[in-house]
Amino acid sequence: MGWNDWYQYGCQVSDQIVRANASAMVKSGMKAAGYTYVNIDDCWQGQRDAKGFIHPNDRFANMKELGDYIHSLGLKFGIYSSPGPKTCAGYEGSYGHEQQDADTYAGWGVDFLKYDWCSASKVYQPDQMQAAYRKMYEAIRSTGRPMVFSLCQYGLETVWRWGASVGGNMWRTTDDIGGDYNRVSLFGFQQNGLAKFAVHGHWNDPDILQVGLGHLNHEEQLTQMSLWCLLAAPLLAGNDLTKMTEETLQILTNPEVLAVDQDPDGVQGYRVSQEGPLEIWAKPLSGNAILVGLFNRSESAVRMEIPFKALGMNGPLQGRDLWQRKDLGVLQEHFFDEVPRHGVVLIKLKASSGKSGS
Ligand code: GAL
Secondary structure (H helix, E strand, C coil): CEEECHHHHHHHCCHHHHHHHHHHHHHCCHHHHCCCEEECCCCCEEEECCCCCEEECCCCCCHHHHHHHHHHCCCEEEEEECCCCECCCCCECCCCCHHHHHHHHHHHCCCEEEEECCCHHHHCCHHHHHHHHHHHHHHHHHHCCCCEEEEECCCHHHHHHCCHHHCCCEEECCCCCCCCHHHHHHHHHCCCCCHHHCECCEEEECCCCCCCCCCCCHHHHHHHHHHHHHCCCCCEECCCHHHCCHHHHHHHHCHHHHHHHCCCCCCCCEEEEEECCEEEEEEEECCCEEEEEEEECCCCCEEEEEEHHHHCCCCCEEEEECCCCEEEEEECCEEEEEECCCCEEEEEEEECCCCCCC
């Protein structure tokens, strides 16, 4: 769990912006809720010196001092590069400098590297992609500093099948998600079937949360957050943490919702059923519980129902609505509710010995 600057700041990102957001992560309660990584995306790079060492551009004074500041807040420091000669925004990539860059990052105290394919397609064939990622993984390893290795190549070459074997701790399964509900839901609901590739330390990554960025309404934001938690996805907030509304903060920090994303069993969810734009997803949780999301992708509110036998469970079950933070009592054979347009009802069910309820 953490934060990435890309969708809010793009190539305007600077030392000052990163520090302000790191500090806001603590002050706002995001850190207390579990958010830890402060990740700089593209556009921090300057030039290489005569010996080939990479330096930040003039929006960043000193990367080691920035890392020290982030660490002083009890947070972790993330950075970004490409296996190609240039990043997607045209800044210096790591091609031909992999070990040198990994050593530099380790010296700066980096804890996380997002490695974005970009111009690598100009110097490598698709069948060399795995070797290009493995090369950086080996380089990181040889520094002796643990770093989360985040693969970003937009889900090409069925990356979920080999991401872990090249040292990936997470791998993007989709193209860039930035945009409105159509894009977020298109990518999010496409994730079905990838559950078996997600295990502890190696996760499918459907990209950055769009909560608080202004393109999704309230229900649509709950949809992304709920689906990402069902998917056991990495949660990287993408908004300006220094100016969050109370609504944004509540969505990003609901403890019961975050707990199911971070469930110790680490199982990714799956689609239970689909009826046109109505989708029901489930995710097994520790303690014999199950998370269920009733998603309505249609243009008006719809009553949706989940019979417990579709989950392979028998009632009675105890229900809890995680967004309303309300107990639903003992439910006998099914649960139903009205789900708003583009919205979700997210419930946790667990075995109950009670006899009453519907
Ligand atoms: C894209 C990547 C984005 C962002 C951007 C920066 O390729 O998917 O997440 O990192 O490059 O230029």
